[in-house]
Amino acid sequence: MRDEAVIVGAEIAAGHDGAAELLVTLRYPNGGRAQVAIDAEAGFALMRNCGVSDLSGLEGQPWRRMLEGAETCSMS
Amino acid sequence: MAPAVRLSRQRRFITPEPGETLETLAARVLPDLSANEAAEKLASWNLHIFLLRKPAGLLLGSDVVFIEPPLG
Amino acid sequence: MFDVLITGGRIVDGTGATARHGNVAIRGGRIAAVGDVTGEAARTIDAAGKVVAPGFIDPHTHFDVQLLWDGAARPALEHGLTTIVPGNCSLSLAPLKAADRSRVVGMFQQIEEMPPEAFTEAFEWCWEDFAGYREAVARHLSINVAPLVGHSVIRLWVMGEAAQQRAATSDEIAAMQDLLRACLDAGAVGLSTSFVDIDENGRPVPSRFAQFAELDALCAVLGEWGGRMLQCVPEFYAVDLTIARIDQLAELSLRHGIPTTFSPLFDSTQAPDNAPRAIARVEEQFARGARVWPQMQTRPIDISFSLLRPSLFFARLPRWVRVLRQPLEARLASLTDPETVERMVADLGPDGGERMMGGLVVRGGDAAPQAYVGRTLSEIARERSQLPARALIDISLENGLDVAFLSAAQGHESTERIGPMLAHPLMHIGASDGGAHIASFATYGDTGYLFSEFVRKAGALTLEQAVRKITSETADIWGLKDRGRLQPGKAADVVVFDDRTIGRGEERAVFDLPGEGMRYVRDAVGIDAVLVNGEVAWAGGRYADARSGVFCN
Incomplete structure (x- = not known):
């Protein structure tokens, strides 16, 4: 098992505001799982950062790909 | 006085102190790790603080900050 | 002599009791008698073959602005809603200093999607404090209003620009407490806060900059006022976060003896464990004595x-x-x-x-x-x-x-899964968001959909259970003692509907907002008449000039 969280799935989901969102599932080294919903901008950025053109390509990507390109205020 | 009901174990979290940043919070809750490692762990457990707001990583007083990964 | 006599209907009184045939008599805006009552009446409504029930209550709306030019919150009233709760998600239109209006308008536009003209052409800003807003709205109300006051505007009043920058000092928190007391005194039924909303620039709304201690201090005031409601909107789709918020609300509920509610709770086939886990946590917290009511909407998400x-x-x-x-x-x-x-x-x-x-x-x-x-x-x-x-x-x-x-x-769509959740004794049916997201989708007709989808089609709730959920249960949760039941002495909020046809119309675009702004609406289906405090406010497909709505708490 890898020693950091990885993406294990991504599905299109209906957002509260009626927009399509990406529901990304991550698995952590202890076996725990978490989901985070991201908007279109972040979703397409994630696909670009991972160099994939299909959602299935996100599987196995490290969690930090999700932060790449994000305009952070305190962490790089 | 609340009845003595045992709550199931859920993921532990804290809320930030006034003026706290993710770095200072990481140092507070994960003192045995290097600053960089602690901050990275905290970020990986709290993606909601990075992905659902601008600027990403801006710590808000009302934030729930998980201090452990999702329960396995 | 009664003012109104509703005759021959099946009375579903809101308590969950089995429907029974009978009449409902109204005098002086109140239920005078229910059952075998007969007598002269100034107006008789023939309800033969129809259900006569208490008016429905919607606990999560954003009609704050619309109420200033449309006292019926159209089309909410025609769907059988007789009481609405605006001021959710940390945002209300009072207390609000004149200098801060544009800032709050931006936040409202982000949530409600109202055109700018709705804030500049349709009414005159003539208030700053909560009592002033109440007075401005009360002039032409056809629907009852039980308003929350927003944490974000309280913070903005006290802290100005710093409300979106930093934690409050102890003096500022004390000032917020005093301001909240004044709002409760002026008719607010509780406080709303938000952990997710943003303004028109994408910046978190003021309430999100508050430490837990600030919220705790404000909840102490809600406790002083006999246990008023705290409403919050939690993060979506992340169940660990939802559970953390449930635990925070439970702590505040127990500490201050207040009811709390969070909305919305969605079900999702992509994340099927989320809603059941949240409900399980709510059950645990209720067992401890906390009151944390999850609100679930009936309609699916498009x-x-x-x-x-x-x-x-x-x-x-x-x-x-x-x-x-x-x-x-x-x-x-x-x-x-x-x-x-x-x-x-x-x-x-x-x-x-x-x-x-x-x-x-x-x-x-x-x-x-x-x-x-x-x-x-x-x-x-x-x-x-x-x-x-x-x-x-x-x-x-x-x-x-x-x-x-x-x-x-595409979301919250499985009737088989959602039906039992709506029927759960700790589930609060609400979260309609009425009056919000108006250019994105229609937030009207959720009560009709409750009957058409979950009573008639799925049988997840009986007619009596469904009526109780959106009448007496809601009134009890919110402390609206005068509402939610067809019982002598209660306010005469009544809806007459056909339980074989009640539903929601197709979504359609209309251009009826100030500045000919567009919004999506759904018409009522199967509703015959709606009475608010004894006055017919809607009947035969038309709105009456009843203006009998009140602020209630």
């Missing part, structure tokens, strides 16, 4: 998009993503290039997009092609002798790409 902006709806189609993510000029060039379009359509497979896109519905709107509004892409494509994917592209191009397509019921 996805809407146009080709003006890239949508994740196409995320499984790489070529479409590449084309639609280009700047507008390049996007248009690609969409008019025969070879590119041929490949895009081919990507959908042999059915040309029938399976993925055939069910899309063309929505109404400013630039909508009227001949296609409300029809499926499958039907339109056949008419045009095109494949659905090709029709989607061409219809968009013919209308400057400004054509909205709707993919219905």
